[in-house]
Amino acid sequence: MSERIGFIGLGNMGQPMALNLLKAGFELRVYNRNPAKAEPLVAQGAQQVSKPGEVAEPGGIVITMVANDSALESVVLGKEGFLERLGQNGIHLSMSTVSPATAHKLADLHAKQGSIYLAAPVFGRPEAAAAGKLWICLSGAQTGKERVQPVLKVLGQGIFDFGEDPGAANVVKLTGNFLIASAMEAMAEALTLAEKNGIDRSKVIDMLGKTSFACPIYQNYGKAIAEERYTPPGFYLSLGLKDVGLVLQTADSAKVPMPFASLLHDRFLASVAKGRGDMDWSALALGVSDDAGLSK
Template identity: 45%
Template sequence: MDVGIIGMGKMGRGMAASLARAGHTVRAWNRSPEGAQGIPGVTPVATAAEAFAGDAAITMLADDAALEAVVVEGGLLDGGGRPSVHLGMSTVSVALAERLTAIHGRAGIPYVSAPVFGRPDVAEAGKLNIVAAGPAEAIDGAAPVLDAMGAKTWRYGEDAKRANAVKLAGNFMIVAAIEAMGEACALSESHGVPGAEFLDLVMNTIFAAPIYKNYGGAIAASRYDPPGFGLSLGAKDVRLALQAAEGAGVPMPVASVLRDNLIEAIAHGDGAKDLAALAEVSRRRSRRG
């Protein structure tokens, strides 16, 4: 299939590589042109409009503001490019998903929300878990593209915002797991048990799950650079989860605590580090006084 990708950060580059490896024709655009270069089988293009065409156009941008700036304010829906489907794979707000569904409907371009679970190495391997919601026929038509990037596509109906709600709920759980590990390490360390030894136990017994093993390993080694998923992006996702919860009348007291701790981590200078650096908030607090 003929695929265009807009947004070539670490995740976008991995996804583009997976698509090219599967035999798809891939065009890529990035606001910083060098981001779209040097990927075997992927052709860099000069404008976002050149990527917003073909059998599927993918957006993988950092946040709501970036997606709106490129797609809406950039006039992609008003231009000559008419992709068969727009796959919005960024982690963005439920409110923006609703807005994009409406404006794509007016433009006559099918819109599918398809955010992903997985870090850059998983994207590179084509093993992402993709959460998709939108017109069933559009998802069916994009299946070869989705299958090239993911181990499985999890479908949540025709209302695109459902996929974004699922993604934000999942990311909230990831951040909560890191916070729990950080607090538990601070407790064990305060009684003379190294955090790495405590985590070795729980990661191989009661919490032998990928999230605990991946982030727990980083916490145990204090390995926060280079980031696989930045702490500032985690803060953005928790904020979006709280916004979605408020709009639906859903209290999320733990998410409120996570937001405050993430703000503290960013204020301490950890925003550009891996999300696992959130664990250092509890460690620093336990050393006070």
């Protein structure tokens, strides 16, 4: 591949994504707040830089995969951010889960510099990222989308285009994360009901996952919840709290009541307050056990 790409954010998702780009022949400049996270990439030929702005090639492509809106704005707009250096004809492929409002703000600021902001949040856990099997939601300027297709095809097994509104893909991502969290809460309640009636949790989810609920969310998260296996985390519970907060923020701006989202927000908040923020977000199920008087 002839194009050099900047990549910011080498956590549980970003690191395997960046490794796949290297394996596909892309040249990478990488940055992470914790420099040690870049070591596996440097070993495969990536160039490590010490500031976010240094990943950008003028007119090039920069991918960001960071934890939240604040982290994203910092690497783009901060004192050492990359926005000005990216410049005319550059593309920022933002693959983080952030608010639609932040996407709109950044898209406007990129446009003033002559560059393009594309939202491309993903569905899939770290193992899917490593396998290049992510599902990618995409929105933003059409001209930018055409240029990043070779990159996205390395990272994902499917790309879903939601138009030119830069915030649209993030709305879709938030709706999906809301549905996943709702399913986990429902599974936790159902399996706790079974357990308190003397029925094996794993047998219940095994049957349901093979019949009426034969889909990855129920099969994978259901198995983890049934087995009460919440470490190591694929997605931190603290980030689940952040995402449900974004759901409620987006719903508020659109005047959409979401009582389930409010319940989930309280569940995640209580879990973080109990010191579970660094567990997998499916550990919200422990809160259901707590409420039912089961010591875990």
